[in-house]
Amino acid sequence: RAKEQGRNGFSFYDASMDHFAQRQVLLDSKLRQALEERQLSVNYQPILALNTGRIVGAEALVRWRDPELGWISPAEFIPLAERNGLIHKLGDQVLAQACSQAARWQALSPLQIAVNVSSIQFRHGEALCQRVLETLDRTGLPAKCLTIEVTESLLLDNHKDLSATLQPWVAHGVGLAIDDFGTGYSALGYLQRFPFSKLKIDKVFLNKLDTSAPDRSLVEAILAMARALGLEVVAEGIEHDWQAQFLRQRGCHFGQGYLYSPAVTAEEFERLLHQESQHQPRKALAVG
Numbered sequence: 039r040a041k042e043q044g045r046n047g048f049s050f051y052d053a054s055m056d057h058f059a060q061r062q063v064l065l066d067s068k069l070r071q072a073l074e075e076r077q078l079s080v081n082y083q084p085i086l087a088l089n090t091g092r093i094v095g096a097e098a099l100v101r102w103r104d105p106e107l108g109w110i111s112p113a114e115f116i117p118l119a120e121r122n123g124l125i126h127k128l129g130d131q132v133l134a135q136a137c138s139q140a141a142r143w144q145a146l147s148p149l150q151i152a153v154n155v156s157s158i159q160f161r162h163g164e165a166l167c168q169r170v171l172e173t174l175d176r177t178g179l180p181a182k183c184l185t186i187e188v189t190e191s192l193l194l195d196n197h198k199d200l201s202a203t204l205q206p207w208v209a210h211g212v213g214l215a216i217d218d219f220g221t222g223y224s225a226l227g228y229l230q231r232f233p234f235s236k237l238k239i240d241k242v243f244l245n246k247l248d249t250s251a252p253d254r255s256l257v258e259a260i261l262a263m264a265r266a267l268g269l270e271v272v273a274e275g276i277e278h279d280w281q282a283q284f285l286r287q288r289g290c291h292f293g294q295g296y297l298y299s300p301a302v303t304a305e306e307f308e309r310l311l312h313q314e315s316q317h318q319p320r321k322a323l324a325v326g
């Protein structure tokens with residue numbers, strides 16, 4: 039019967055599934071090798087204080103360029119790495135690179151570095167917590183300069199309270215940010231049961247701030263809630279100055295987005311820092 043359906047026009051579906059499966063197998067082996075040879079790199083997207091326009095930190099974002107396939111998006115290979123277990127190794131390499139880089143940058147500016155950590159890595163929460171502290175020790179990065187970002191899916195994935203497990207981070211001053219806030223299942227009660235210190239507003243809420251009253255109200259509500267819980271807020275995906283203005287006026291202190299800069303290489307990021315220390319205003323930046 040399945041064969042019949044195939045002949046009757048379902049072959050396209052079958053072929054595309056096949057294509058997907060084949061690509062996964064190919065990426066699996068290529069990613070394994072890339073990690074073995076430490077070929078993944080890290081780019082840095084500036085995070086700015088919205089009222090001054092100064093760079094206060096950076097988000098580390100993994101980048102992978104395969105010699106044959108070209109650039110592969112994290113949106114494709116992170117979920118794969120989460121399925122095949124490579125996420126642990128990948129996460130360790132990104133963390134090590136980002137912390138050494140940020141430690142070197144401390145001489146230029148007291149920057150914060152944000153590193154994304156997958157909910158899968160939190161399944162071995164104690165070991166993860168320990169490794170992060172070891173990495174800080176080894177690289178000399180002050181703990182208060184590191185923020186770990188986790189997406190809301192962590193809240194679903196882990197039913198247990200991670201507060202006790204992550205207590206060593208809190209004690210050392212490592213920040214914990216809830217990423218993509220509002221896009222997952224909003225189990226608000228969890229916000230109190232995890233030691234979050236920051237909240238990142240997802241870019242989907244910024245798109246229609248100019249035309250959609252509900253979206254405006256939503257962002258205002260998120261900001262009010264964050265304030266009530268004592269969470270620092272970072273807005274992500276700021277592409278237009280009117281978005282920055284809206285956020286600034288409502289007390290959102292930090293932001294990142296293409297308006298200011300995409301994620302860039304460490305060298306380019308350093309150039310941005312130097313430029314700023316010489317008080318050269320960046321072109322894209324219009325502080326209003």
Ligand code: C2E
Pocket residue numbers: 083098099100111112113116129132154155156187189217218241274275276277294295296297300301
């Ligand atoms: P994220 O952590 O929410 O990171 C923000 C994403 O938004 C990044 O995409 C960034 O390049 C993009 N972005 C920044 N500003 C703008 C903007 O103004 N407009 C738009 N349209 N996009 C903007 P990227 O680098 O492709 O990463 C996608 C996702 O992959 C990340 O979302 C994160 O969930 C995951 N990811 C990236 N690097 C890592 C990593 O090292 N470890 C883990 N576990 N996940 C990572």
Ligand code: MG
Pocket residue numbers: 097154187217
């Ligand atoms: Mg993030």
Ligand code: MG
Pocket residue numbers: 217218238240274
């Ligand atoms: Mg995000």
Ligand code: MG
Pocket residue numbers: 189217218
């Ligand atoms: Mg995301």
